[in-house]
Amino acid sequence: MPVQRPSYLRIAFWLLFYGVVLPYAVPVCLDWLSRSSNWWLACGIVGFLVLAAGVALSLYQAGRALTAYFLRG
Numbered sequence: 001m002p003v004q005r006p007s008y009l010r011i012a013f014w015l016l017f018y019g020v021v022l023p024y025a026v027p028v029c030l031d032w033l034s035r036s037s038n039w040w041l042a043c044g045i046v047g048f049l050v051l052a053a054g055v056a057l058s059l060y061q062a063g064r065a066l067t068a069y070f071l072r073g
Helices: 008-036 038-072
Strands: none
Touching: 008 038
């Protein structure tokens, strides 16, 4: 089975996520968590869960790609 080439669109998406979205969204979520309203607290928690899911997905995809590269050659 031939090794798949990396999807440049996927690489560009993760670079955009880590370079733009994460540095902007983390301070916003922290600000929401520090507000006294329960609504903003919930938004901050949900925001961090979405960001954590994005980081987990990127690590999963990177692990699969590295495994495929090194084990399938």
